[in-house]
Amino acid sequence: MSGIYFIRHGESQANAHGICAGQSESPLTQQGRHQAAQAAQFAIAQRLKFDIILCSPIGRTRTTADIIASAIGYKRKIVYLDDLKERFCGDFQGGPNSAYYAAPETLSSREMHVESIGDMKKRAERIKTYVRTHYPDKTVLLVSHSGFGKMLRIAFADHSIDEYDKTDQLPNASLIRFS
Numbered sequence: 001m002s003g004i005y006f007i008r009h010g011e012s013q014a015n016a017h018g019i020c021a022g023q024s025e026s027p028l029t030q031q032g033r034h035q036a037a038q039a040a041q042f043a044i045a046q047r048l049k050f051d052i053i054l055c056s057p058i059g060r061t062r063t064t065a066d067i068i069a070s071a072i073g074y075k076r077k078i079v080y081l082d083d084l085k086e087r088f089c090g091d092f093q094g095g096p097n098s099a100y101y102a103a104p105e106t107l108s109s110r111e112m113h114v115e116s117i118g119d120m121k122k123r124a125e126r127i128k129t130y131v132r133t134h135y136p137d138k139t140v141l142l143v144s145h146s147g148f149g150k151m152l153r154i155a156f157a158d159h160s161i162d163e164y165d166k167t168d169q170l171p172n173a174s175l176i177r178f179s
Contacts (some may be wrong), residue, residue: 004131004156004178005048006142008149009056009064010035011172020100022089025059035173036064040071042175050074051138054131056084056145064173065143081130083123086145087166088115101167117164120148124155142178146170153178 010032014021028036043050050072055065057080065078090113092100100108108114131140142152149170154163156178170176 002051002137002139004140004142005050006144006149006152006176006178007039007064007068007174008144008146008170008172009060010039010067012060015172018097020089020092020095020097021060022087022093023058023085024093028060028063032060032172033063033067036067037071039064039173039175040068043068043072046175048072048175049139050141052076052135053078053141053143054084054127055080055143056086056148057082058085058145061143061145065141068141068143081127083126083130084142084144084148087120087147087151088113090114105166117151117161120151120164121155121161124148124151127152128155149176 010028012021012026012028012032014026016029053065053069053074055061055078069078089100090108092103092112092114103112105117109116127142144152146169147166150164150168153176154161
């Protein structure tokens with residue numbers, strides 16, 4: 001059974017404290033490690049066999065991917081791609097999520113140095129092209145982040161970036177099938 005699956009990393013310390021991590025490092029909490037292990041058990045129960053795991057190089061996603069790979073008996077090398085990183089949150093990184101969520105997109109990109117949703121969409125389209133070119137008819141697991149995961153979902157469904165809502169969070173360590 002082929003398909004493209006996405007998983008957001010397990011709960012990070014920043015998640016637990018309401019901090020906007022963006023592309024900064026924030027290790028998994030014990031709960032986050034447990035969530036990743038539960039996701040692996042779900043994949044096993046669904047008889048999912050991933051041909052390739054593609055992962056953001058940020059530590060919380062690497063740890064999540066490692067936990068899953070170990071639990072499911074994945075023997076190949078995990079491939080790390082910079083394009084799978086979380087949205088760069090500029091001046092909001094390290095501050096409260098509430099400030100990031102409250103800021104209008106035009107202000108965020110222009111004055112707070114946040115990556116534009118247009119640039120995020122370009123990265124998501126590159127990932128979609130990469131997966132479809134290099135792994136056609138394979139079962140692929142993308143391990144990334146909530147903000148970027150929402151943009152990946154938009155790209156794989158061929159939807160408009162107008163559907164992007166930065167306040168809507170994808171759940172930690174839940175497998176989502178894109179196709």
